[in-house]
Amino acid sequence: MTEPESIPTDSVSEELSAYLDGELDADGVRRVEQRLARDADYQLELRRLERAWGLLDGLPRATVDESFTQSTIEMVAVAASEEADAALAELPRKRRRQRWLGALGAVAAVLVGFVIGTQIWPDPNEQLLRDLPVVENFELYYQADDIEFLRMLEEADLFADGDNRDGN
Amino acid sequence: MAISESSAQRYRLQDPDVRLMLEVRDDNAAAFDELMMRYQSRLVTVLEHLTGRRDQAEDLAQEVFMRVYRARKRYVVGAKFSTWLYTIANHVASNALRSRSRRPEVNLVPRPNDSTGVGALDRMALAASGAMPARQLDKAELREVVREALSGLNERQRMAVLLNKFEGMCYADIAESMEMSPQAVKSLLSRARVNLKEILSPYLEDGTRPP
Numbered sequence: 223m224t225e226p227e228s229i230p231t232d233s234v235s236e237e238l239s240a241y242l243d244g245e246l247d248a249d250g251v252r253r254v255e256q257r258l259a260r261d262a263d264y265q266l267e268l269r270r271l272e273r274a275w276g277l278l279d280g281l282p283r284a285t286v287d288e289s290f291t292q293s294t295i296e297m298v299a300v301a302a303s304e305e306a307d308a309a310l311a312e313l314p315r316k317r318r319r320q321r322w323l324g325a326l327g328a329v330a331a332v333l334v335g336f337v338i339g340t341q342i343w344p345d346p347n348e349q350l351l352r353d354l355p356v357v358e359n360f361e362l363y364y365q366a367d368d369i370e371f372l373r374m375l376e377e378a379d380l381f382a383d384g385d386n387r388d389g390n
Numbered sequence: 391m392a393i394s395e396s397s398a399q400r401y402r403l404q405d406p407d408v409r410l411m412l413e414v415r416d417d418n419a420a421a422f423d424e425l426m427m428r429y430q431s432r433l434v435t436v437l438e439h440l441t442g443r444r445d446q447a448e449d450l451a452q453e454v455f456m457r458v459y460r461a462r463k464r465y466v467v468g469a470k471f472s473t474w475l476y477t478i479a480n481h482v483a484s485n486a487l488r489s490r491s492r493r494p495e496v497n498l499v500p501r502p503n504d505s506t507g508v509g510a511l512d513r514m515a516l517a518a519s520g521a522m523p524a525r526q527l528d529k530a531e532l533r534e535v536v537r538e539a540l541s542g543l544n545e546r547q548r549m550a551v552l553l554n555k556f557e558g559m560c561y562a563d564i565a566e567s568m569e570m571s572p573q574a575v576k577s578l579l580s581r582a583r584v585n586l587k588e589i590l591s592p593y594l595e596d597g598t599r600p601p
Contacts, residue, residue, distance in 0.1 A: 232580070239580035243554065245561050273594065274587040277536045278555050284434040286448065294426060294452050298459045302419075 238268050242275065398467040407471030415462045422462075425471075426455055433479060436552045440483050441490075442541055450486055454479045469566055472557060476567040480549060487545055532593075538600055539589040547582035550575055 240246045241254045257264050356363065366372050401408045407428065413421035433454060437447035457478050468474065540548060546568065553559045553567060561579070565572040592598040 232577070235584050236576055236580040239583045240561075240576055242583075243561070243579065245576065270587050270591060271583050274539075274590045275555075275583055277532075277590060278540065278551070278586075280533060281439060281536060281540070282435075282533075283556070284431055284438050284444070284447070286430050286434050286451075290434075290448055290452075291426065291430060294430070294455050295423065297452060297456060298422065301456060301459060 234264070234267065235271070238264075238271055242268070242272055393468050401467050401470060405470050408467055411458075411462075411465055411471050411474075412467070414459070415465045417462075422459060425458075429472075429475060430455075432557065433475070436476070436549075436556055437479065437483055439537075439540060439552050439556075440545070440548055441487065442537075446486065446490075450479070450482050453482050457482065470563060472559070473563045473566050476553060476557065476559075477569070480568055483549070484545065535590065535593050535599060539586050542589055542600065543582050543585055547578055547585065550578045551582045551586075554579060 237246070237250070237254060241251065246254065258268065350357075363372065366375075402412070407425060410421045410425050414425065430451060433451045434444075434447050437450045437454075438444050441447055441450065454475070458475065461478075465474075540551070543551065549568060550564055553564045559567070561572045561575045564579075565575045568575065570578075589600045593600060
């Protein structure tokens, strides 16, 4: 039998292999077939590859018996039951987690409500605190009777604390 | 395996096994049984030739089905069902072969007594014996030689050959199952073919058994 001298290069083998597998595009098929028509070594290489590959068809195919099917189904059934048990065991933990989340949510809602409330409805005591100096000196103000006169007294620093007056 | 919605829809329409797997995802036990019936022998065949041992092939096939079941809730349509199944099988088998290689008791050539496939080997035996009148090729011996030749390939070549030969997968599907490019699969299968030819040709031509 003649040996194909220059044939078994990687690209030739890949081309022939893809040709045998039907994985070449139309151009590739035409190229291979044109070369097959004129190159005996190329033809021989194709036949050898094809023949060796064809032998694999004779390898035995397994047939599994009923016990294999049965034991696989049993394994899956055990896995399914373990899954169900795990999901069941997870339930109280999930409920506890949900209760905690609920409580935290409620606290957060109260805090947010409080902040928003104070923005919308200001504390009336704040106004009272601001007016406290006036309330404390109401009798004096009442006697003054004239706001311009009071401003003059303010500018003269007569209502300031003793410390302020003494200091600066 | 992320694909467009239109591709996913195409797989749903064209691949009945994808539709079965979607039912498995919805906890339909009968759908799982049906898938198992369709694939168990095919899967064991591939795994047996890959590992060289029937008992291990059955264990691994069961492991594959368990993984399919456990992964059902995360299943999204991304390929043909068989491509997805053999991606899992490839992982399971690779892990098993890796751990077996750490415990050296390997005999990749399976027992010859459970063979059933005969057609092509019969034809080859007859053809070869016609070419060599002095030596009648024994069918069992030929089958054994082919097994040895297959086990002489490296693991990745063997897997690609089995998916192509036994599952009829195209390069693109093999590439997806083996997580490599179609071009790499093309090279892998080409090298596998050349290796098989080199191992088997001397035997077919003058009866010399591979070393």
